[in-house]
Amino acid sequence: MRKLSLALAAMMLLTVLFAAVPAMADKTVITYWSNDRHDETYMSAIVEKFNAEHDDIEINMVIMTDDFENSILLAIDGGNAPDIVGQSVTLKNMVDYEAVVDLAPYIAADEEYQKVNDPYNHKYEGLNSIGDAIYWVPSGQRSGVRIEYNKALLAASGFEGIPATLPEYIEMAKKITEDGKANDPITYGIGFTSSSPFERQLEMMAQVSGVFYYDYVNGKFDFSGYKPFLEAGRELVAVAYPDQQGVDNMRAMFAAGTFALWGNASQEAGVFTNQFPITDFEWGVAPVPSLDGEIKGALQVNPNKGYLMLSACKNKDAAWEVIKYFQSEEVLIGYMEGGFDLPITSYIDERIDKSKMGRMGDYSLLEYESVYPAVPSINLTGDNYRTVLWNAIMGYVDIDAAIEDLNTRYNAAYDEDISLGFVQRLVISDYDPLHPAAGTVTWLDK
Amino acid sequence: MASGLMLAPSIIFLAVCSIYPFIWIFRYVLYNYDGIPAHTRFTGMRNITNMFADATFWGSVGTTFEYALWKLLFIIPLALLMAVLLNQKLRGSGFFRGVFFMPTVISSSISGMIFTFIFATGNGILNGILQSVGIVNAPVGWLTDTSVVMASVIIMSVWAGFGNYMLYFVTGMTSISEDVYESSRIDGANAVQTFFKITLPMLSPVLKVVLMLAITGAFKDYEAIMVLTNGGPGTRTNVMFLYIYNLIFGTGSNATRQIGYGALLSLMAAVIVGAVTIIYNLVAKKLDDVV
Numbered sequence: 262m263r264k265l266s267l268a269l270a271a272m273m274l275l276t277v278l279f280a281a282v283p284a285m286a287d288k289t290v291i292t293y294w295s296n297d298r299h300d301e302t303y304m305s306a307i308v309e310k311f312n313a314e315h316d317d318i319e320i321n322m323v324i325m326t327d328d329f330e331n332s333i334l335l336a337i338d339g340g341n342a343p344d345i346v347g348q349s350v351t352l353k354n355m356v357d358y359e360a361v362v363d364l365a366p367y368i369a370a371d372e373e374y375q376k377v378n379d380p381y382n383h384k385y386e387g388l389n390s391i392g393d394a395i396y397w398v399p400s401g402q403r404s405g406v407r408i409e410y411n412k413a414l415l416a417a418s419g420f421e422g423i424p425a426t427l428p429e430y431i432e433m434a435k436k437i438t439e440d441g442k443a444n445d446p447i448t449y450g451i452g453f454t455s456s457s458p459f460e461r462q463l464e465m466m467a468q469v470s471g472v473f474y475y476d477y478v479n480g481k482f483d484f485s486g487y488k489p490f491l492e493a494g495r496e497l498v499a500v501a502y503p504d505q506q507g508v509d510n511m512r513a514m515f516a517a518g519t520f521a522l523w524g525n526a527s528q529e530a531g532v533f534t535n536q537f538p539i540t541d542f543e544w545g546v547a548p549v550p551s552l553d554g555e556i557k558g559a560l561q562v563n564p565n566k567g568y569l570m571l572s573a574c575k576n577k578d579a580a581w582e583v584i585k586y587f588q589s590e591e592v593l594i595g596y597m598e599g600g601f602d603l604p605i606t607s608y609i610d611e612r613i614d615k616s617k618m619g620r621m622g623d624y625s626l627l628e629y630e631s632v633y634p635a636v637p638s639i640n641l642t643g644d645n646y647r648t649v650l651w652n653a654i655m656g657y658v659d660i661d662a663a664i665e666d667l668n669t670r671y672n673a674a675y676d677e678d679i680s681l682g683f684v685q686r687l688v689i690s691d692y693d694p695l696h697p698a699a700g701t702v703t704w705l706d707k
Numbered sequence: 708m709a710s711g712l713m714l715a716p717s718i719i720f721l722a723v724c725s726i727y728p729f730i731w732i733f734r735y736v737l738y739n740y741d742g743i744p745a746h747t748r749f750t751g752m753r754n755i756t757n758m759f760a761d762a763t764f765w766g767s768v769g770t771t772f773e774y775a776l777w778k779l780l781f782i783i784p785l786a787l788l789m790a791v792l793l794n795q796k797l798r799g800s801g802f803f804r805g806v807f808f809m810p811t812v813i814s815s816s817i818s819g820m821i822f823t824f825i826f827a828t829g830n831g832i833l834n835g836i837l838q839s840v841g842i843v844n845a846p847v848g849w850l851t852d853t854s855v856v857m858a859s860v861i862i863m864s865v866w867a868g869f870g871n872y873m874l875y876f877v878t879g880m881t882s883i884s885e886d887v888y889e890s891s892r893i894d895g896a897n898a899v900q901t902f903f904k905i906t907l908p909m910l911s912p913v914l915k916v917v918l919m920l921a922i923t924g925a926f927k928d929y930e931a932i933m934v935l936t937n938g939g940p941g942t943r944t945n946v947m948f949l950y951i952y953n954l955i956f957g958t959g960s961n962a963t964r965q966i967g968y969g970a971l972l973s974l975m976a977a978v979i980v981g982a983v984t985i986i987y988n989l990v991a992k993k994l995d996d997v998v
Contacts, residue, residue: 328956330957331742331956331957331964334742354741354743354746357743357745357746358743358744358745359745455937455939502829503828503829503846503848503851504827504828504829504846504848504850504851505851505940506823506827510827514829514830519829638963639963640739640741640963640965640968641963642757642760642761642763642965642968643761643762643763643764644763644942652941652942655940655941657853657940657941657942657943658941677753681739681748681750682748683739683746683748
């Protein structure tokens, strides 16, 4: 009797297994490659929910944080490309490789998607669209750079907040470093990372002071305006924490109270809450100072959390269903309230409970923040401008020589690429530095 | 027929893995190529003229020579010294042989990571020790000070590589007959005389091979440097293959992939390494004639 029961149980198990296998096999698997690790827990949960609720489509999410674009192109060449990828790619490369699908027809046919994502008002030439084609639609945006500061270290040196001008900011960093020599361990006014350090503070201070490396009106590169910021950078580096390590190392040191001033965008809300939680002191978030306290240019924000459908996808309708789900009201509200990103549409912004966003609320957009028109990508020989300008700040090269070198190399490469037909010259004759995205874009052949 | 069949696998692998990629690289020297077929354009001499005007590349060539020179100056004598000591058949020499060889089996990137923690300025292990025993008062910028960083890179690369060369020397020494040493002892030679009159001359075939491997290896190093300093601060440790890697893969300080230009620089780098090797072989041959 016992043997019979065991045999029956085994047969039932096999029946269930065999019944289950065809059901699994019937599901269309849509593979999605993300390069965001900070939202992995949330995204895994919503993928799991989707998979449980759908009999026809299964999402397979893979996180690929290193060398994202190269990995995608290699996967396409190797015939094992994913169906959907995150937006952290150079759009022109993907379009020229015929690797991505124009989503405009799908968007046009879906009113609910239009209502939630407002795609036609978030169409940025060269960034997520080319001409009438739309390749991805942003769900959120990363704020421009802010100054994160240690309130206790500022207070100990007699400061309450971040000043509006760069000279005052330098004096503040100097004073905190000087006062910090009496502490054990020694504390410093400011810290810089080795990973794109120019971009994280001084370049953004230049932006709000009306200095940008591309002259949109005349259609050429111009680094001349950076000189006062490079000189300011030398003063800051002289009083900074004496080592420039990777971003996470420096974040950990800021969280440990080693230095008072740190610069980075809205991702720091999650970093200093979850990754390196700050518990021993209060930290504040403030706009970056400008050269003279006056705001003369927009601070750059980056639309993000978009999804591209690859041409290699064999089940495009199913892939669109997945993109629609990722950008649905329910998923986006949870995402923004989780503090993973800032909303880009007023529709979502009006529907989220901002009290749930944690410190992300401190990064709400300033009235002078804007998307900049994508600067043409050129075949540059030698180091890029961020490296050269930081080398000038560190004193490895002369400031004037660095600026002259960049003006020469960038414009020579640009002119040559235009003459060879690789790129066109971008001109915005009515360009307004406070509203960079509002001008009329013209593309010239010479 | 039989010999042809026996040679076939080697010839096929050589053709597929060496000759074809070499021709492939040659093809793109005159092209703008970033991996996107639509961007591929014949640009004639553009890459070549850019190369001669590329101060970063020629700077990296100079850095490579400086790095290779310092590395060879320390790694070969150290490997030889350790080989002689460990060849004395003392107690525990097998253990130390294993310990010194260990870094060779660690991947270059892991070596770089390990030394990042050792050489960090503010919270590094080395500065902690030096300050605690009072050798230095303020932290040394091992990775951030342009006057010190090359020494840091050399220390790491010598640590990572000398065990390998030491093993070659030990193997070479074991092939020297014990009778020769016995004769020298009977003739009253001391340890220094034995080393310079017996060990070193009889080790010269191995020494020549090891030197050639060390020279070509030093000129091609870049992986651990990429992890430790990424060529910085500034371009102080930017060796030529690191610069080429960043060009080809679009990483580092140059964000656009330049496979065509990178291919040309690879060829130039191969010419430079080849020229150095030829010069070394000529010098070694001359020394043979003299000796």
